[in-house]
Amino acid sequence: MGDPKGKDNVTFECWKYEVQCLLRDRVHSRKVLTQAIRKSVRGEAGQVVMGMGVDPTVEAIVAKLEGMYGVVDTGSALLQQFYNSKQESGETIAAYGCRMEVSIQRVCERGGIARSVLDETLRTVFWKGLWNQRIKDIVRHRYETVRDFDELLRIMRVAEQEVSEQTGMHDGD
Structure with missing residues (x-):
């Protein structure tokens, strides 16, 4: 998820899909995944993740961002x-x-x-x-x-x- 004003934007759904694939593949450690996720969010989303402290879980980050950017329509x-x-x-x-x-x-x-x-x-x-x-x-x-x-x-x-x-x-x- 990029900065809304930047050129590297992806939708939340695409970002979440990539995270889910990384979790499923189990190639990388949780520590590496968390670091990659923190680096992948920019702008407002990055500020939100920063506000979660230095050691949120991957699931906590995804859940937080899902609440802010996920589809809310039934x-x-x-x-x-x-x-x-x-x-x-x-x-x-x-x-x-x-x-x-x-x-x-x-x-x-x-x-x-x-x-x-x-x-x-x-x-x-x-x-x-x-x-x-x-x-x-x-x-x-x-x-x-x-x-x-x-x-x-x-x-x-x-x-x-x-x-x-x-x-x-x-x-x-």
């Missing part, structure tokens, strides 16, 4: 936001797919949706939120048969590229 509120998501004008299919995948992961983490229906829900809401009807028309027959979101996203990206080439549109246009 799973159902996040699910409603997810259902209302649409592809933005000028947003690539890849960027839209990534945004939707991150969004539904948050919903799942907060108990708003079961993992067993995650992929199908993501696939359906992603499709409904696409704004380019021409691309949807090209891929519609595949949408009906492809059940895997990652595969659908790849197919959609290929169609997006084909449409872009046909219309003479290029990145940045």
Whole structure:
């Protein structure tokens, strides 16, 4: 987690994920992990950790920062936001797919949706939120048969590229 004004910012969720992976891997001692965590926080977050004294545990630091920067919306509120998501004008299919995948992961983490229906829900809401009807028309027959979101996203990206080439549109246009 960087200083909000700095260039090395990462979201709290990304920072927390890295810490969780380090804890799970058990490659480094707790002392080394705590030192790395203290060095990884900047700005306001760094001040908060400093205020915890010189020997807080990794779990205490994460819990403190979770309370300040973690997601506070309920799973159902996040699910409603997810259902209302649409592809933005000028947003690539890849960027839209990534945004939707991150969004539904948050919903799942907060108990708003079961993992067993995650992929199908993501696939359906992603499709409904696409704004380019021409691309949807090209891929519609595949949408009906492809059940895997990652595969659908790849197919959609290929169609997006084909449409872009046909219309003479290029990145940045």
